[in-house]
Amino acid sequence: MRLLDSLALHIDRAAEAPLHRQLYHRLVEEITAGALRPGEKLPSTRDFAGLLEVSRNTVVLAFDHLISEGYLEPVTGSGTYVSWELPEQRPAKASARINPAIEAAGHLSRSMAPDSAITHAPPTLRHMRRPVPFRANFPAVEMFPVRQWASLAASLYRELDPDAAGALLGEGDPQGYEPLRIAIAEHVALSRGLTCTAHNIVIFAGAQHAVDLACRILLTPGERVWCEDPGYDGIYASATAAGAIPVAIPVDEEGIVVERGMALAPDARLAYVSPSKQFPLGMELSLERRHALLQWAGAAGAWVLEDDYDTEFRYAGRPMPALHALDREGRVLYFGTFSKMLFPGLRLGFAVLPDALVEAFVSARAIVGRYSPMLEQALVARFMNDGHLATHVRRMRRLYARRQDYLLQGIERRLSRWMTAAPTNTGMEIIASLSAGLSGQRVAEAAARRGLEILPIAVLAHDVQADHLVTLGFSAFSEDQMDEGLDILRDIFVEMERGETPMAGAG
Template identity: 45%
Template sequence: MPKRSQGVSLSFLMLDSSRGTGPLHRRLYERLREAILSGTLAPRSRLPSTRTLARELGFSRGTVEEAFAQLDAEGFLERRVGSGSLVALPEHARAPRSAPARGGAPRARGDGLSRRGRRMAGDVLPAEARDVRPFTPCLPALELFPAKAWARAVARQARALVPERMLYGEPEGFRPLREAIAAHLGPARGVRCDWRQVLVFSSTQQALDLTARLLLDEGDGVWLEEPGYLGARVAFESAGARLHPVPVDARGLQVDTGRTRAPRARLAYVTPSHQYPLGVTMSLPRRLALLEHARASGMWVLEDDYDSEFRYATRPLAAIQGMDAAGRVLYAGTFNKVMFPSLRLAFLVVPPGLVESFTAARASTEGHPPTLPQAAMADFMDSGHYVTHLRHMRQVYSERRDALLDALRREGNPSLRPGAAEAGMHVTAFLASGCEDLALVERTDARRLGARRLSPLYLGRKREQGLVLGFSGASPAGLRTAVRELVPLLS
């Protein structure tokens, strides 16, 4: 007479051999393992023999035998000849069915995290665009990217992938790329640096995060442009900094206001050549005032030069870093907005006295950036394709900016007033009093227009309402169509 399980119902083991993924014996093993861990099969309960269970489930005996053998090897079953198989997992080793006690596994978002962890988890940046929408800010003209030239650069470097390049790379980045970056920044941006001061990152955000970790202690003050880039706010808040919003007007950051509000701030984050999101340029007197305050107070200045190579009325303005004689400015830039977003290459130029510390910290966080895309980027720059692409895109984006501004003027809706548009890849348009950008962006999202809200970019209580409208990623015709779809949503 075959042995039966002692009061144990095995109906939950019924599997359809024609459905599911993976071998049948593996799926049976997983069902039994989960039942033991959850307590559905109690400790010391007896299971049927493999012959009996195979007959009841309609499986081959070999299938059941393989599942039992794996459970036995892992200590879930105790198998005895002539006595069948017993659940071997003791009560205290089972997965708990109730909520964990204090100090156990987290029950909800934020439980068990450090203070820094809670800040990081609580500050969520808007999702990056994963499709092309006409008003997405800072999206390159992907359809015009010289893909063939880039593919040739990648192929050349892939063919040159000798064993030495397959080892761990330098934490600062691939030397030929760092040399190419330094050589480009001098004449193009007025940056004064040696290639040894250049560190390669996957994004500006990563560079901001490492800078915050290295230069800020809990409670240190930081000047933030008001309104300003949300990613910078997240990086410095996560580091436990005390944020001080400093207003931006037509001449850029109000340095005197910053000195009054937080004279002992440890760091100032600025986008002086093309302020995000307002698009204004910091005047020369204010640049000099910022550098003088940094020298006198020991404050660091982090200059984010994210898209200022695209300037349309005049040549691109020189960076603040090139005017810094005291070694207080860190300069951040990115290829992801000039080339394409999935490239994931950015850089940070640090003062000579910080190179060793930043290199050590870079090694202890990510180790080193991937070598192959860096090598391809260095090849692309050395071959002259990068400068040619920049020059072409400057002309294309100028035409697209004009098309957007012309369309906004032609529609003539007084509820939407464009701001500064001398440079960059976006225009901020202010809404008339009484209009709210939250409801408006919800409507534009339904039309897949890609506009961003202005109001969340303010840290203080006074918040302007408006839209951040990108123009670089859509054709002139596409922008005109998008404006015609946008304007009726304003009413």
């Protein structure tokens, strides 16, 4: 603390520049002036935060920037030190209005190179997914209240006075339409127990947009990221595109194995999890694991991305508290989407961010995509505020429960010789286990040739074996559609038994 007292680290709360950027520049000045000497150990981020009366996240962001610039060096288990070899040139002093996304967005020019990682998206992200049996994670769009939506849209247009027209037809707010952010804050508080305000909400073009921008902002090349295995391909792609290193962490019946993550990558900068319903296997992250994950993140100074993609559709029991609701150190970023609650073509998602990250994300959002269409945001806000979202979700929850039961019964009656399936408590799809000798990838390929869409878990697995598992969606399909799909699957299995279609992969 004596060192802190001797430094001239004045923070101006009235300035427009974010606090973490101010602290960054003050520390650069102290280092280049020799007040902080090469090899000198710095006090902890907690001590810094206490002296300056700022959040610890503010200090963490400043330290991370200094480390990425080469001014500081972290030593695992020891602390953070002034680098022995400082950058040759001091960065230009910023103007009063700082755009944190200039650095945070991750050198956007890099993505222009033809061999850049961002040009190699996995096929599961690139293809247009069709609502055919048994497409997973697809809502019943035919049941969406289109007439009600159209009526709200017509009313919105009729009410466009000059002031409203300027707000909805002119330039939009990169953070998102404020009435929608207020409605989302109320929604997640009631449904998931989150404590936040509209200030913490940023609107994105879907959850993957938020995931990708988070990787650009929070990661620097070479840093490691915990990714569930098997797990969401979008996080693997975005982490790689940001120059980071995805580390596949296995999951078991309690979700991501935190102990294994700590063994494989204790110094990871980021962890991506889907705790309410692990994608794609469907288990819920246990309460013990939730606390262990948060404890590790706090100790490691890591961030946690919580993807809560379809928890609204829960059929049995009460959900566990969201990670964000358990977080006491501001380490969790909570992501949600309207693609499942409403319809995928809307392309609207949101993030609930710690206070220390809001400015960086809003600035980065202004660079990457500017803002989401304002009229659609205004429509969703009105849909929510008038109670239509809650009504629609309740209707779909009942419908999806019936459709899941019908699919499970159909598998038991017609396909039990080749696969078994268990019900899911949450979501829009079930996991089926194939009999010995059958390959999920081969079954999926044969099904695609017959007009079906089945997701083999093996395409989402990295270091685990999962070719005996497939995903079958039920939410978007009528009983007649599921009957037809089950008949086609039965024919495929019979053909495989006869040797007319390959049963297993070559290796």
